[in-house]
Amino acid sequence: MRFDLVADNWVMFAEGAWMTVQLTALSLLIGFCIALPAGLIRARRIRILSPLINIYVYAFRGTPLLVQLFLVYYGLSQFEAVRDSFAWPVLREAYWCALITFSLNSGAYATEIIRGAIETVPKGELEAAKSLGLSPRKVDFLVLIPSALRRALPQYGNEVVFMLHGSVVASVITIQDILGAGRTLNARYYIAYEGFLTAAALYMSITFVLVFAFRMLERRYLRHLRVSH
Amino acid sequence: MKKFVIAATVAATLVSAANAADINICVEGAYPPFSSTEPSGEVVGFDIDIANALCAEMGQSCELVKTDWDGIIPALLEGKCDAIIASMSITPDRMQIIDFSTKYYNSPAGFIGAEGMMESGLDGQRVGVQRGTIHHSFMEGVFPNVELVLYGSQDEIYLDLVAGRVDAIMADSIAMQEGFLDTDSGAGYAFFGESYSVPEYHGDGAGVGVRQGEEELRDAFSAAITAIRESGEYSMINAEYFDFDIFGG
Numbered sequence: 001m002r003f004d005l006v007a008d009n010w011v012m013f014a015e016g017a018w019m020t021v022q023l024t025a026l027s028l029l030i031g032f033c034i035a036l037p038a039g040l041i042r043a044r045r046i047r048i049l050s051p052l053i054n055i056y057v058y059a060f061r062g063t064p065l066l067v068q069l070f071l072v073y074y075g076l077s078q079f080e081a082v083r084d085s086f087a088w089p090v091l092r093e094a095y096w097c098a099l100i101t102f103s104l105n106s107g108a109y110a111t112e113i114i115r116g117a118i119e120t121v122p123k124g125e126l127e128a129a130k131s132l133g134l135s136p137r138k139v140d141f142l143v144l145i146p147s148a149l150r151r152a153l154p155q156y157g158n159e160v161v162f163m164l165h166g167s168v169v170a171s172v173i174t175i176q177d178i179l180g181a182g183r184t185l186n187a188r189y190y191i192a193y194e195g196f197l198t199a200a201a202l203y204m205s206i207t208f209v210l211v212f213a214f215r216m217l218e219r220r221y222l223r224h225l226r227v228s229h
Numbered sequence: 230m231k232k233f234v235i236a237a238t239v240a241a242t243l244v245s246a247a248n249a250a251d252i253n254i255c256v257e258g259a260y261p262p263f264s265s266t267e268p269s270g271e272v273v274g275f276d277i278d279i280a281n282a283l284c285a286e287m288g289q290s291c292e293l294v295k296t297d298w299d300g301i302i303p304a305l306l307e308g309k310c311d312a313i314i315a316s317m318s319i320t321p322d323r324m325q326i327i328d329f330s331t332k333y334y335n336s337p338a339g340f341i342g343a344e345g346m347m348e349s350g351l352d353g354q355r356v357g358v359q360r361g362t363i364h365h366s367f368m369e370g371v372f373p374n375v376e377l378v379l380y381g382s383q384d385e386i387y388l389d390l391v392a393g394r395v396d397a398i399m400a401d402s403i404a405m406q407e408g409f410l411d412t413d414s415g416a417g418y419a420f421f422g423e424s425y426s427v428p429e430y431h432g433d434g435a436g437v438g439v440r441q442g443e444e445e446l447r448d449a450f451s452a453a454i455t456a457i458r459e460s461g462e463y464s465m466i467n468a469e470y471f472d473f474d475i476f477g478g
Contacts, residue, residue, distance in 0.1 A: 092394055174389075180379065183381070184361050184365075187360050187361025190302035
């Protein structure tokens with residue numbers, strides 16, 4: 001065991017951890033911004049828009065994240081038209097390719113989570129709001145969406161952990177994330193166990209923090225659903 | 230029970246027959262022109278010819294064991310082979326884990342980029358290197374102002390150079406000449422700047438790797454390298470692959 005080599009390279013692992021955390025967080029944030037309106041449109045079955053979103057969700061949930069990333073990173077760059085276009089300064093960067101792919105991927109999964117949550121909001125809650133004289137817009141923003149988001153918490157917590165673990169594919173397109181640091185250690189000293197074990201420990205620590213945070217959120221926002229003895 | 234003993238004895242004999250060679254040598258088979266795999270599965274190349282010449286010089290019988298690069302040091306440490314002859318550079322990092330003979334060749338590292346590129350204009354540019362190689366360490370130490378992009382394999386860097394995601398590549402000159410510049414996609418690209426061979430980063434060339442503590446085997450390989458240099462055997466093998474002396478200064 002040569003964990004001293006891990007210690008010598010702790011800066012690389014720290015930078016990798018920061019890259020993983022911020023890439024995951026930004027992807028989730030952008031994904032959520034896509035998913036909230038998209039989920040609402042799907043739940044309301046709004047014409048034209050709803051089938052289009054359905055296609056998007058199917059495409060991103062139906063293919064592996066790594067394949068999506070390869071299509072965006074290596075696939076698009078193959079076409080001269082793309083390389084000459086205004087989008088190239090963005091698509092040239094591995095970081096932006098990863099952020100775009102991860103956001104769209106997370107957005108697709110979150111859309112379905114939010115759609116499901118909106119559809120399962122009890123009719124009684126909405127009728128009660130209506131009977132209080134709230135306008136349809138106020139019912140949406142004060143009752144429907146907050147109630148749906150609360151219900152979506154446990155499932156969305158899973159999606160956050162999946163996104164964190166899915167972000168490892170960034171290391172195959174040159175991004176130095178946690179796994180990238182582990183792979184560098186492996187390639188430089190030919191020690192696999194120490195570097196990958198360190199990477200696993202880092203992912204696990206971040207996961208613990210996330211799971212704990214979601215448990216706290218659930219405890220706070222789903223208090224009314226808990227069975228008390 | 231008796232049958233079992235006989236069977237075990239036969240099996241043991243077979244195993245020892247398979248390992249009858251004095252020295253098992255790990256070779257790679259995916260790094261032309263140093264080692265590549267023929268359609269028949271046979272491994273050929275400069276490293277292989279050198280390995281055979283060294284064994285003949287030492288008067289030992291050798292068995293070549295084809296091993297992936299990622300697993301080649303573990304294979305040595307686990308005893309699947311006794312020596313590595315796979316263009317492995319002798320570096321301080323690797324010396325922490327295994328031991329090396331003296332070098333058997335030393336090819337310089339260099340930059341390639343679009344024709345007309347200058348080394349003086351490298352600051353702030355993106356240079357692709359293979360992750361964890363001597364070229365990675367070299368760039369970090371000597372060119373701190375360039376933006377390094379890390380790749381898993383050399384082929385991916387060539388793709389991104391052509392796509393315009395990196396401006397230049399730092400790697401082994403001979404590998405890039407054969408693997409990229411001499412191919413169709415290499416048109417419009419060329420070497421630029423100096424060629425580098427800095428012992429601190431690039432080590433002292435490629436050597437024969439052995440387990441630590443096996444000084445006798447290590448010294449036997451070093452002596453054999455000197456001997457084939459002197460006998461002219463080395464220059465004959467060299468001439469088959471390169472039009473210059475790859476042994477280096």
